[in-house]
Amino acid sequence: MDIEYIKTSLNEGRTIKLSLHSLSDTTQAFLQSAILEILTYYSKEHLFLATYTVLFEATMNAVKANAKKAFFHHAEINPAIPGEYSSGTQAFKNLINENQIQTYSELAKHQGLYTKIIIAHSWDGLNIQVWNNSPLLPQEEERIRKRLQLGQRYNSIVDFYADNADNTEGEGLGLVVSILMLKQEGIPISDFRVGCKEGITKARVEIPFTSNYLSERQKYVLEQEQMGF
Numbered sequence: 001m002d003i004e005y006i007k008t009s010l011n012e013g014r015t016i017k018l019s020l021h022s023l024s025d026t027t028q029a030f031l032q033s034a035i036l037e038i039l040t041y042y043s044k045e046h047l048f049l050a051t052y053t054v055l056f057e058a059t060m061n062a063v064k065a066n067a068k069k070a071f072f073h074h075a076e077i078n079p080a081i082p083g084e085y086s087s088g089t090q091a092f093k094n095l096i097n098e099n100q101i102q103t104y105s106e107l108a109k110h111q112g113l114y115t116k117i118i119i120a121h122s123w124d125g126l127n128i129q130v131w132n133n134s135p136l137l138p139q140e141e142e143r144i145r146k147r148l149q150l151g152q153r154y155n156s157i158v159d160f161y162a163d164n165a166d167n168t169e170g171e172g173l174g175l176v177v178s179i180l181m182l183k184q185e186g187i188p189i190s191d192f193r194v195g196c197k198e199g200i201t202k203a204r205v206e207i208p209f210t211s212n213y214l215s216e217r218q219k220y221v222l223e224q225e226q227m228g229f
Contacts, residue, residue, distance in 0.1 A: 001027070006034045010041045016119040022105035023056075023063050031055060031117075038121060044209055050181040051207055054192070055117070055128060057174040058203035062115040062132035065201065067101050068092050069134040070108035079137055125213035130203045136196040144175065144194050151179030152189065178205075191215045 001018055009016045016038070020027055035052045039045050068089070072079055077088035095101065113133055120127040136144070154160040157180045179189050182205070191206035206215050214222075 001030050001034075003030070003033055003037060006037050010038065010121065013122070016117075016121065018117040020059070020115050020117070021063070021066070021109040021113075022102055023060055024102070028056070031059070038119065038126070042121070042123060042209060044207075047185055047187075047207060050178075050185045050187065051126070051128070051205075053181050054178040054205045055130070057178045058128075058130040058194075058205070059115060059117060060174070061203070062130050062134075062201065063105060064096070064101065065134040065136075066108040066113035066115060066132055067104035069113060070111050071095065071104045073111065074104070074107060085137070085139070123209060125209045126207040127216070128205050128207070132201050133199060134201060135199045136201050141196065147173070147175045148179065148192075148194070151176040151183075154180060155183060156180060157184070188215070191217065 001020070006016060008014075016034075018034075032052055035055060036045070036048055039048055039051065071077075071092050072088055075088065075091070077084050079085040079088065092104075095104065116131040118129045118131070151160075154163075154176075157177060160176060160180055175194075179192060182189050182192060187205075187207055191208075192204070194201075194203045196202070204216070206213070208215075
């Protein structure tokens with residue numbers, strides 16, 4: 001990953017595509033520089049904190065999902081069995097606490113698991129997507145859905161923490177904080193999506209710069225109208 005690639009892609013109007021397998025300090029520093037470079041190019045530096053936070057959270061979740069899948073495979077854990085999924089998830093959390101996620105991120109790489117960041121950009125806005133090829137399990141999709149609903153209930157991070165002071169270490173709360181940061185910047189959270197299709201888990205956030213920006217959802221509606229549906 002090279003910041004010159006980011007600059008060239010901006011100047012040539014090309015979609016930015018990055019691949020990674022872990023979130024080392026070096027990778028995090030690069031992603032920060034990349035997002036700042038993009039936003040500076042479009043004179044939207046004030047959106048840096050919200051944009052980077054959402055990207056980091058989505059990327060970290062993708063990297064963890066791949067490492068978790070690699071760990072389950074290595075430990076011969078069957079996530080389709082509720083008891084094994086619960087105990088395996090707890091064992092994986094313990095490994096993260098012991099800073100062993102890098103070990104399983106490397107194992108995930110050897111197993112063909114990946115994380116991709118795709119950023120389409122223009123003067124009207126950004127379309128940021130994070131993909132990984134570890135499919136979401138039903139219980140994971142349900143947890144994400146609940147976190148999205150929780151984020152919709154609050155209008156500020158202060159209000160959220162006031163009501164959840166005893167639960168701020170819970171899994172997936174970074175997703176809630178991301179949603180609230182988008183809200184505080186006036187970014188529509190309806191354009192923040194997480195889902196799984198054909199074995200690929202995708203997180204998407206869209207950052208409008210102007211009123212001319214058309215979200216994926218808006219494009220779909222227009223296409224349907226043009227087709228007479």
